[in-house]
Amino acid sequence: MPHPFTACLLVGSGGLVGSLARYGLSLAAQRFSLDWPIGTLAANTLGCFLIGVLAEAAARGQGLSPEARLLLATGFCGGFTTLSSLVYEAVQMLKAGDTFHASFYLGGTILFSMVAFLGGVLLVKLIQKSTGV
Numbered sequence: 001m002p003h004p005f006t007a008c009l010l011v012g013s014g015g016l017v018g019s020l021a022r023y024g025l026s027l028a029a030q031r032f033s034l035d036w037p038i039g040t041l042a043a044n045t046l047g048c049f050l051i052g053v054l055a056e057a058a059a060r061g062q063g064l065s066p067e068a069r070l071l072l073a074t075g076f077c078g079g080f081t082t083l084s085s086l087v088y089e090a091v092q093m094l095k096a097g098d099t100f101h102a103s104f105y106l107g108g109t110i111l112f113s114m115v116a117f118l119g120g121v122l123l124v125k126l127i128q129k130s131t132g133v
Contacts (some may be wrong), residue, residue: 014075047081
């Protein structure tokens with residue numbers, strides 16, 4: 001395992017490039033539709049494909065060092081899409097035969113995320129209402 005500072009630099013560098021790639025993909029996708037999130041769909045799909053390739057290559061001992069995994073899987077894929085990490089972790093649960101927890105993790109993530117989003121919206125509305133802004 002790399003030194004913690006090196007690990008942070010690898011994750012941060014990969015995340016920077018992944019975030020910029022996602023932004024560029026979103027801009028390019030706007031040519032096709034401004035009303036539907038094609039860029040998000042493409043980023044999530046490509047990110048899941050890439051993390052699948054990386055996970056399988058690492059599982060088969062295809063020369064992915066811990067540093068390469070930090071840069072590409074955690075950094076780039078994490079910056080490009082967090083969905084890739086969600087899918088990877090759920091697949092690991094499924095591979096371990098833990099269908100219940102994988103299902104709960106996937107469904108719970110969507111449900112809890114939507115509730116949290118709506119909670120944030122409600123909080124801002126309440127603050128605006130109470131302050132008259």
